[in-house]
Amino acid sequence: MSLPDPNNAYSFDDFLEWRNNADYFLEDPFFQRVVQFYAKKEWPRLEKEAKQLSAKVSFAWKNLADQAAVPEKRPYMVHYDGHNHRIDRIVRPLETLTMEKEVFAEKLFSSDTSPFEKLVKMYLIYQNGEACISCPLTCTEGLVALLEYYADTPELKQILLHCKEGINGDIAIGSQFLSEIQGGSDVPANLVEAVEQDGSWRLYGDKFFCSATHADYAVVTAKPRGSEKVALFVVPAWLEGNKEKEIRNNYTINKIKWKMGTSELSTAEISYNGAIAYPAGPLERGVANVAGIVLTYSRLTVGITSAAFMARAVREAKAYSKKRSAFTLPIKNFPLVKLQLNQIETMSRRTVAGTFKLYKAFLSLDDGLKKGMDADEPMEMKQKRFTTRELIMLQKITSSWDCTDVLRTAMSIFGGHGVMEDFSSLPRLYRDAAINELWEGPRNVLLTQIHRDFKRAASWYAPGHVVADILKGADTAIITPLQKEAKELVAHPDLTMPGKETMKICERWDRFCHDLTHAFQDLALMEVEKNPVFL
Ligand SMILES: Cc1cc2nc3c(=O)[nH]c(=O)nc-3n(C[C@H](O)[C@H](O)[C@H](O)COP(=O)(O)OP(=O)(O)OC[C@H]3O[C@@H](n4cnc5c(N)ncnc54)[C@H](O)[C@@H]3O)c2cc1C
Incomplete structure (x- = not known):
């Protein structure tokens, strides 16, 4: 009292x-x-x-x-x-x-x-x-x-x-403008046109989500006139000598969007009116290159960002729980608080360990994911590339999903102060984490893609085999049920097929993808933890 x-x-x-x-x-x-x-x-x-x-x-x-x-x-x-x-x-x-x-x-x-x-x-x-x-x-x-x-x-x-390396001490900044109003996920449906005029390519049309609008160069998707195939271009924001004069490269920035998260970053709507563009790679390989090269890094970054946000949130929530008391006790002593802190700490650690394990696997591939699934290469390499490709998407959807959960829980440890923007940075990180779920491939799109990939690969890489390889070193009690689930779910023709049966499969597939990623992350965590400490 x-x-x-x-x-x-x-x-x-x-x-x-x-x-x-x-x-x-x-x-x-x-x-x-x-x-x-x-x-x-x-x-x-x-x-x-x-x-x-x-x-x-x-x-x-x-x-x-x-x-x-x-x-x-x-x-x-x-x-x-x-x-x-x-x-x-x-x-x-x-x-x-x-x-x-x-x-x-x-x-x-x-x-x-x-x-x-x-x-x-x-x-x-x-x-x-x-x-x-x-x-x-x-x-x-x-x-x-x-x-x-x-x-x-x-x-x-x-x-x-x-x-x-920079030029005269100035290091350039990049951006990537793919999304148009009719399709962010459906890049092949995009309509921005590339026209070859007097030996140069010029772009015409509108892009609807352009983050890092202040950047010096953008990777932009556009269809060459008369072609149904999307090509990839690099577009300077200003042509040589024009940055200081603020003369943009034949495009207008129509507005900056008002958004919930990543608010410090501008995301704009722009119109190309003949912007000079440099083709990057074969014109017909635009979608393959943007997905295989450019988006691979952005998706890996969503994993790293999620791991980083979680680590900070857990660290601050733990420290706060030691300092704050309620009902005469430090709040860390309440079993519910302790439990939640343990849970988010495990989520954070498994995400960090999983991110590094996956990154190492990615680095071990010559050419990263530039080579597609149909590339002619030795089976062992083909399969390794496949598991890495799928894990990058799995990690993207799982870690961004877990991140909002971890941040919400961490904020709740702060009680009412948890949602105060001037008390800690956690509300800002929470709003940013929600964006991570959407950009670089939203959840449903990637779940559908992963299912499609498993089906496409099934003749040379059975779903059960994929699961076993991803979880090599884990307990068979974890591997076997996931193998069974993968086999049954991949047998379904297509996640976009209408009907109740597909919806049931979708529900299971969504859960399976999370469970598989968590099992991979837990394996990574176990490997780190059982390794002798040199610190
Ligand atoms: C803050 C922010 C910044 C962004 N910055 C950029 C940027 O700099 N450059 C850029 O190019 N884009 C950017 N984007 C766009 C982002 O990549 C797209 O919003 C995203 O790709 C989804 O496209 P969409 O919004 O058109 O949604 P839609 O494609 O219309 O999707 C709507 C819903 O339908 C689902 N859906 C769509 N297709 C399928 C399918 N085949 N199977 C199952 N479900 C499906 C989706 O998962 C989603 O739930 C940004 C987005 C945000 C939120």
């Missing part, structure tokens, strides 16, 4: 003291263990690099991300300058510009940055939420990967150099 006291002396300063001094890398021995396990010999160097980056990301960049997130600092547009020139300037706050410069100066896509160094740094950076950084980073990564294959002209070589 407590007696009245008009001087309410309650303070959160203890918690804030901890949070203001929490270094993302140093506070996370589990993550350090994961990196040691997967990066092996690279660990001593990575540890040093991670410590240096974490000292920036956990303090200065964290504060900039929070400061830029207030509604009055949202990006806005200035369509015309004072002299009637159309400029379509995207105005972003100084906090974003400062952080962007510093993050891109890390040169994550340089030839000098190893894939694991990039992964570790991305994981740390993503703990600050979207912040107008995560999407542009992964879009630049996808653009670089595309150009590593197809930079066969002076223009594309220059763009590749600009994104990877």
Whole structure:
């Protein structure tokens, strides 16, 4: 019982003291263990690099991300300058510009940055939420990967150099504009036209979801005139010498969308009116290349982002539960709170471990997922590529789904303070996590795609065999029921077939995909945990 006291002396300063001094890398021995396990010999160097980056990301960049997130600092547009020139300037706050410069100066896509160094740094950076950084980073990564294959002209070589190493200290930013109003998922249905005129390609038509609109270059899908096949182009935002003059490359930015999450990042609607575009790769392979190369990185990033968001949410909820008391007890002592913290910590750890295991598998493939399912290659490699391809989609849908659950639970540990935008960053991360479920292939689309892939591969890779390979090293009590389920579900002709029977299969397929991904992540977690600790 407590007696009245008009001087309410309650303070959160203890918690804030901890949070203001929490270094993302140093506070996370589990993550350090994961990196040691997967990066092996690279660990001593990575540890040093991670410590240096974490000292920036956990303090200065964290504060900039929070400061830029207030509604009055949202990006806005200035369509015309004072002299009637159309400029379509995207105005972003100084906090974003400062952080962007510093993050891109890390040169994550340089030839000098190893894939694991990039992964570790991305994981740390993503703990600050979207912040107008995560999407542009992964879009630049996808653009670089595309150009590593197809930079066969002076223009594309220059763009590749600009994104990877920078030109005169300026590191370029990429974006990717696929979605049109009639179809985000259905890219082949898109209508933007590419026309070859006087030896150059020009684009005409509208794109409806264009994030990182401030970027220097966009990967854009368009159909060459007269063709039903989508091709892939790289489109500079400004042609040589025009950036300073704010003369865009023959396109207008019509509006910035007002959205629930990733609000610090502009997502715009644009119209191409003859924008100069450089073809990247064979014109007829646009869909294959955008899915196999560009979206692969974005989907991997959804996994990394989800893991990062979860790690931060769990860390902060745990710390808060030690400081906050109710009914005279620290809330961490309530079994329900303890249970929920344990549950979200397990979700977080399995996602981190699974992300690294999958990334390692991806790195072991020559040519990543550029080679499609029909590529003529030795069966062992074909199957490995197949499991990696499916796991990237499985991880994308599962980790983004779990992430909102983890964040919601973490926010609930904070009670009413959990939803206060100026109490912690968790509400912002929660809103960002909801976007991760949608972009880079929404859940239903990927579930349908995975089912279709399993069916297509069944003659050379039986569903039960796929499950066994994905879960190699797991308990047979886990593998066998999933194999049985896979076999039965893949026997169904098509998830788009109308009828009640299909709906029942869909329900089971949805659950199966989650269960399979969780089993893969749990296996990764077990492998990390049973490995001796060198820390
Ligand atoms: C904040 C934000 C930023 C974005 N930024 C970009 C960007 O920078 N560049 C870009 O190109 N796109 C961007 N997008 C677009 C995003 O990729 C699309 O929204 C997404 O691909 C889905 O397309 P859609 O919105 O047209 O939905 P639709 O395709 O209309 O889908 C609607 C529903 O139908 C389901 N559905 C569709 N097809 C199938 C199928 N075959 N089987 C089962 N279910 C199906 C979907 O899962 C979904 O539930 C962004 C989206 C958001 C939310």
